[in-house]
Amino acid sequence: MKKIPWQDQILMIPGPTPVSSQALLAAAQPMMNHRSSDFKKMMEEIESGLKQVFQTQSSVMVLTTSGTGAMEACIVNLLSPGDKILACPNGVFGERFIKIAKAYQANVEILESPLGQGVDPEKLKNRLKEDSKQEFKAILITHNETSTGVENNLKLLSSARGNHPALMVVDSVSALGASELKMDEWKLDAVASASQKALMAPPGLAFVAFSERAWEAAKSSKMPKFYFDLPMAREFQSKGETPFTPALPVLYALQVSLRSLMDEGLDSSFSRHKRMAELIQTSLGKMGLKLFAHPEYRSKTLTTIEIPAGVDVKKLREMMRNQYGIVIAGGQGSLTDKIFRIGHMGCVGEKELLYTISSLGKTLQELGFNANTQEALKPFEASSLASIHH
Amino acid sequence: MKKIPWQDQILMIPGPTPVSSQALLAAAQPMMNHRSSDFKKMMEEIESGLKQVFQTQSSVMVLTTSGTGAMEACIVNLLSPGDKILACPNGVFGERFIKIAKAYQANVEILESPLGQGVDPEKLKNRLKEDSKQEFKAILITHNETSTGVENNLKLLSSARGNHPALMVVDSVSALGASELKMDEWKLDAVASASQKALMAPPGLAFVAFSERAWEAAKSSKMPKFYFDLPMAREFQSKGETPFTPALPVLYALQVSLRSLMDEGLDSSFSRHKRMAELIQTSLGKMGLKLFAHPEYRSKTLTTIEIPAGVDVKKLREMMRNQYGIVIAGGQGSLTDKIFRIGHMGCVGEKELLYTISSLGKTLQELGFNANTQEALKPFEASSLASIHH
Numbered sequence A, B: 001m002k003k004i005p006w007q008d009q010i011l012m013i014p015g016p017t018p019v020s021s022q023a024l025l026a027a028a029q030p031m032m033n034h035r036s037s038d039f040k041k042m043m044e045e046i047e048s049g050l051k052q053v054f055q056t057q058s059s060v061m062v063l064t065t066s067g068t069g070a071m072e073a074c075i076v077n078l079l080s081p082g083d084k085i086l087a088c089p090n091g092v093f094g095e096r097f098i099k100i101a102k103a104y105q106a107n108v109e110i111l112e113s114p115l116g117q118g119v120d121p122e123k124l125k126n127r128l129k130e131d132s133k134q135e136f137k138a139i140l141i142t143h144n145e146t147s148t149g150v151e152n153n154l155k156l157l158s159s160a161r162g163n164h165p166a167l168m169v170v171d172s173v174s175a176l177g178a179s180e181l182k183m184d185e186w187k188l189d190a191v192a193s194a195s196q197k198a199l200m201a202p203p204g205l206a207f208v209a210f211s212e213r214a215w216e217a218a219k220s221s222k223m224p225k226f227y228f229d230l231p232m233a234r235e236f237q238s239k240g241e242t243p244f245t246p247a248l249p250v251l252y253a254l255q256v257s258l259r260s261l262m263d264e265g266l267d268s269s270f271s272r273h274k275r276m277a278e279l280i281q282t283s284l285g286k287m288g289l290k291l292f293a294h295p296e297y298r299s300k301t302l303t304t305i306e307i308p309a310g311v312d313v314k315k316l317r318e319m320m321r322n323q324y325g326i327v328i329a330g331g332q333g334s335l336t337d338k339i340f341r342i343g344h345m346g347c348v349g350e351k352e353l354l355y356t357i358s359s360l361g362k363t364l365q366e367l368g369f370n371a372n373t374q375e376a377l378k379p380f381e382a383s384s385l386a387s388i389h390h
Helices: A021-027 A037-054 A067-078 A092-103 A121-130 A154-159 A212-219 A230-237 A248-264 A266-287 A313-324 A350-366 A373-381 B021-027 B037-054 B067-078 B092-103 B121-130 B154-159 B212-219 B230-237 B248-264 B266-287 B313-324 B350-366 B373-381
Strands: A060-064 A084-088 A107-110 A138-142 A167-171 A190-194 A205-210 A302-306 A339-343 B060-064 B084-088 B107-110 B138-142 B167-171 B190-194 B205-210 B302-306 B339-343
Touching (some): A021 A248, A060 A067, A060 A230, A067 A092, A067 A167, A067 A205, A067 A212, A092 A138, A121 A154, A154 A167, A205 A212, A205 A248, A248 B248, A266 A302, A266 A350, A266 A373, B060 B067, B060 B230, B067 B092, B067 B190, B067 B205, B067 B212, B084 B121, B092 B107, B092 B167, B121 B154, B138 B154, B154 B167, B167 B212, B205 B212, B205 B248, B212 B230, B248 B266, B313 B339, B313 B350, B350 B373
Parallel strands (some): A084 A107, A167 A190, B084 B138, B138 B167
């Protein structure tokens, strides 16, 4: 069978996610002088859109880097070597946050959660209460953990701090724009995100916003940095510039995708993502598959599914890609042989979900698993979940 | 007068430089899975092209960052806090290299050169001879300094080391692809560059190659890093991947622009850039302007010009932009009120040079400087310097 060209494949992975043709065409615009009033105008529009998405009055720094770079920017600007911090990992990306902090000599304590579950706010509250000297300088939280398909309850976790002064540092790379995050109201101190997930732009840019407390903490940070120096970035951005030449094609596309998101409205985007997640998760259950993440913590942007006994997941992914042009993801780390993952964020809509379910059912049948595709398709009968662009 | 839209302006600045329409359209391609055989194929082609441009057998790491990030990657992977290094700055970008090294606690000694001149190989040789304990771990060199319009003689500087074991660490952000750099033959240990200069792609990607000696030094480096961890990047790239989600639109465009460069041939590109520089520099002299950089060290990718007495350079740049759509650059740092700068690299060709000279002559006349435009246009009569794409 002829392979479906990558340009025609549908990315049902946790990122990069599909980008609208309007945003793609914007990426093809000519280069511009990044020290000009035209650039300033674009940056101001983009930062204003990002502030709305972050739900903050603070500046949102735009960095040319991946989401990981934004996480690193949080660590190196807020902390000093030896600082005690409390990390609350739920999987691979939570572990990555820890690796970054340790690379810069932070003193990391880990609050464990069972895989597939979120961080328990009570457990966090109790651990912070025990910290009677209030030694923890920061708490690291992954808003949405794509390796396990888990979304944490940020609001509850942040309020679990009570009077503890630790900074709440959040990786919201795979949730921002799809799931509510009220940075100011929830008193989050640092939020990192990236362009290629629910913000519907290509990869290449990442974002960081700091609360006033975080900017204050940044003043005494002694971790080394230059490219990720956020006070320098803020100074440039206050003049509508970036310290270094930015990834212009991604900025151009982001300007367009943020306009789409603003046109749709944040609340509509949140409810659309919620309904997409419910639709595919209900459907997968009816197909006879077992979801990995605990129901209380299931992500709105991707779904993790246990590999049915006897099914070769590598084969499953290959067949889905070659026969139907659907790209799904395997498991990561310790979950490599246990789960597979389907992303559904940004520009993804009912059309893509339906086609994925239909193709998954047929492929699983071919691989010997008795998928109940007919039942799995029923939830779509009652649904009318257009994507943002269709 | 109606302002010329930024999309129609001609970027005669040291970067970002104009990008061909073929490469721009490539940037508009859909997203792809960065963990796929299609991605691997693209990465392998890109790395193979970069190896030819770097003239090295070593791996060339592709990072989603600006050129500054690539410079930082050199520092943090090769050195440890307290290491003694010898920096040889020629202007703002040489100073930036020093700032990065100091941010990570390197012990930096500075070998000064007069502004507008290159680093004197004899001076470097003598300083290294005095270092009888061979304490310098590295030498920092800016191949082409865009703030002063100076190109260093890398080959001579590298051989000036003699038997001194210091690593030769080179920022070739604004020269690579336009001016010869034989990484292996000249025994350069680390070379950093970026996508948006003579490589004719949009900004967003930067590159680093290490010699075997440099990879060896990297093993004992104790400066902290995560996003810029090059051994990790090398491990991923050996499998045709990047550790983190890369700036796909820039990779797509780079694939196309590298093909152009390979089609033209490196030697043709070098001689084209040399002829472009000679043409515009001769022409500017005939116009009655004084070039800033010493003739021995004049850059092939941009020209620095002393501001004629009485001319308001801000006004000059504004008129050039608004009346003719030509974007030229002002001076940086201590040269802000002394020089202006014209970039001529990558896709720029005779058409753009001619129009720039003609427009500059007319604008200077308007501003009261008696520019001899007629003389300045003469060198173009004998020339036939097509750009790479026209």
